[in-house]
Amino acid sequence: xxxxxxxPVGAGALxxxxxxxxxxxxxxxxxxxxxxxxxxxxxxxxxxxxxxHSEPGLTGAELARRLNVTPQAVASLVARLESRGQVERRExxxxxxxxxxxxxxxxxxxxxxxxxxxxxxxxxxxGALGPKGSAQLRDVxxxxxxxxxxx
Amino acid sequence: xxxxxxxPVGAGALxxxxxxxxxxxxxxxxxxxxxxxxxxxxxxxxxxxxxxHSEPGLTGAELARRLNVTPQAVASLVARLESRGQVERRExxxxxxxxxxxxxxxxxxxxxxxxxxxxxxxxxxxGALGPKGSAQLRDVxxxxxxxxxxx
DNA sequence: TCATGGCTATCAAGCGTTTGACAGCTGACC
DNA sequence: GGTCAGCTGTCAAACGCTTGATAGCCATGA
Numbered sequence: 001x002x003x004x005x006x007x008p009v010g011a012g013a014l015x016x017x018x019x020x021x022x023x024x025x026x027x028x029x030x031x032x033x034x035x036x037x038x039x040x041x042x043x044x045x046x047x048x049x050x051x052x053h054s055e056p057g058l059t060g061a062e063l064a065r066r067l068n069v070t071p072q073a074v075a076s077l078v079a080r081l082e083s084r085g086q087v088e089r090r091e092x093x094x095x096x097x098x099x100x101x102x103x104x105x106x107x108x109x110x111x112x113x114x115x116x117x118x119x120x121x122x123x124x125x126x127g128a129l130g131p132k133g134s135a136q137l138r139d140v141x142x143x144x145x146x147x148x149x150x151x
Numbered sequence: 152x153x154x155x156x157x158x159p160v161g162a163g164a165l166x167x168x169x170x171x172x173x174x175x176x177x178x179x180x181x182x183x184x185x186x187x188x189x190x191x192x193x194x195x196x197x198x199x200x201x202x203x204h205s206e207p208g209l210t211g212a213e214l215a216r217r218l219n220v221t222p223q224a225v226a227s228l229v230a231r232l233e234s235r236g237q238v239e240r241r242e243x244x245x246x247x248x249x250x251x252x253x254x255x256x257x258x259x260x261x262x263x264x265x266x267x268x269x270x271x272x273x274x275x276x277x278g279a280l281g282p283k284g285s286a287q288l289r290d291v292x293x294x295x296x297x298x299x300x301x302x
Numbered sequence: 303t304c305a306t307g308g309c310t311a312t313c314a315a316g317c318g319t320t321t322g323a324c325a326g327c328t329g330a331c332c
Numbered sequence: 333g334g335t336c337a338g339c340t341g342t343c344a345a346a347c348g349c350t351t352g353a354t355a356g357c358c359a360t361g362a
Contacts, residue, residue, distance in 0.1 A: 009263045013201055016273050017285050018179050020292040025176035026219055027299035028169050044348095050164055061310060068177055071311070073349055097356060098310055112160045121302070122167050128298045129291065134168055137291050140280065141171040144288075147279045148178035151272070195318095212340060222341070224319055248326060249340055 021144070028121070035117045041110065046118065048077050049103065049111045052087065057100040059092070086110055172295070179272070186268045192261065197269065199228050200254065200262045203238065208251040210243070237261050 013019065032043045051066055052058055060078060064071040078101065081087040086107035092098035103111065126134040164170065183194045202217055203209055211229060215222040229252065232238040237258030243249035254262065277285040 009204065009259065009266050013266065013269075014205065015289065016269075017276055017280075017289050017292070018183070018269070018273055020289045020296070021172075021176050021179060024292040024296040024299070025172050027296040028172060030219070031299045031302055032169070053160065054165065059310075068181070070350060072313095072351095075311075076348070092310090095310070095357065098358095108160065115160050115164065118164075118167075118169070121299075122169055124302055125168055125295055125298055128294060129168075133291065137288075137295075138166070138168050138171045140284065140288050141168075141175040143279060144276055145171070145175040145178040147276055148175070148182045148272075151182055151275055210340075221320060223321095223343095226341075227318070243340095246328065246340070249328095 017144075028125075031121055032118065035121065036114060039110070039113055039117070041114055044077060045081060046111075046114045048074070048081065049086070049107060050115065052101045052103055053108070053111055056102055057090075059098055059100060063101065081107070168295075179276075182272055183269065186272065187265060190261070190264055190268070192265050195228060196232060197262075197265045199225070199232065200237065200258060201266065203252045203254055204259070204262055207253055210249055210251060214252065232258070 029043060032046075036043055036046060047067060048063070051063060055066075058066075060074045061071050064074045067074070078087055078089065082089060084106070085104055088102050088104050089099040090102055092100050129137060180194060183197075187194055187197055198218060199214070202214060206217075209217075211225045212222050215225045218225070229238055229240065233240060235257070236255055239253050239255050240250040241253055243251050280288060
C-alpha cells in the first residue's frame with residue numbers, strides 16, 4: 001500500500017542516485033558535526049579554515065564563491081573566527097578596503113586538531129570501501145558534479 | 152605556494168571522498184532547486200510531498216525523523232503546503248491530537264509535475280554514468296551512509 | 303582627466319531552521 | 333486504578349543565511 005504501481009509518480013523514487021547521494025552526504029555531514037563539536041568548531045568553521053589554509057590571502061567574496069554561499073555568510077563566519085584569534089584580516093596591497101584572509105598560529109593549531117578528526121572519518125570510509133573503490137567513488141562523484149553543474 | 156608539503160595539515164584534503172561527496176550533493180541540490188523554481192516549489196517541498204506520497208498517514212514527528220530535520224521545520228512546511236491545498240492533516244484514529252498527513256488531488260498533481268523534473272535530472276546523471284555505473288554508485292553511497300551512521 | 307563598469311565590503315530586513323520548554327494524550331508498568 | 337514514561341504537537345526566542353540595496357575603491361576607455 002506504500003507503493004502504487006499504477007501511478008508513475010515516485011516510481012522507484014527512493015532508489016534514485018540523487019536520493020542516495022543526499023542520504024550519504026547528510027550522514028557524513030552529521031558525523032562531522034558530531035565529532036567536531038567537542039573542539040568547539042562547526043563544520044562550516046572547519047571548511048573555512050582549511051580553505052584559507054590551502055589558499056592564503058583569499059578575499060571574502062572569492063571565498064564565498066568557493067563555498068557556494070553569500071559574502072555575508074562568510075563575513076559572519078570570519079567575524080567569529082577572528083574574535084577567537086584564529087583568522088586575521090589583512091589589508092590588500094592594491095585595493096585598500098579589500099581584506100585578505102590569513103590563518104593565525106592559533107588557527108593553524110585548531111585546524112590541525114580538526115583536520116585529524118576529519119581525516120579519521122575519511123579513513124573510516126575509505127577503509128570500508130578499499131583504496132580502489134574510494135578512488136573510483138571520488139572520480140564518479142566529480143563526474144556527477146560536472147554533469148549537474150553544466151546541465 | 153598554495154600547498155605546503157611539509158605541513159601535514161590538509162594534505163590532500165581537497166581530494167578526499169567526503170569533499171567530493173559534498174561538492175556533488177551541492178551541485179545536484181542546486182540544480183534541483185533551479186529546475187523546481189518555475190513550478191513555485193522548493194526542493195524541500197518536493198521532498199515532503201514525495202515522502203508523504205510513499206508513506207501516506209505519516210505523522211509530522213515521524214516525517215521529521217525521516218528527513219533529518221526538527222518537527223518545527225516540518226510543521227512550517229506542512230502549514231505552507233496545506234494553505235496551498237496540496238496536503239491535508241487528518242485526525243489520527245487512536246490518538247486524537249495526532250495528525251496524519253495525506254496528499255490532496257492538487258498535491259498529487261503538483262507532485263507529478265515536480266517528479267518529472269527530478270526524474271529528468273536523474274536521467275541526465277544515469278545517462279552519463281551508464282546503468283551499471285549508476286547502480287554501483289547507488290550501492291556505494293548507501294554503504295557510505297551506513298558507515299557514517301553507525302560510526 | 304574624467305567617467306563608467308566591476309569588484310569589494312557592509313548594512314538592514316526577511317525567512318527558515320534550530321534550540322529549549324511546555325501541555326496533552328496514550329499505553330504500560332506497579 | 334493510579335502513576336509514570338514516552339510520544340505527540342506547539343509556542344517563544346535565538347541563530348544563521350539569503351535577498352536587496354548602499355558606499356568605496358580600482359581599472360578600463362573616451
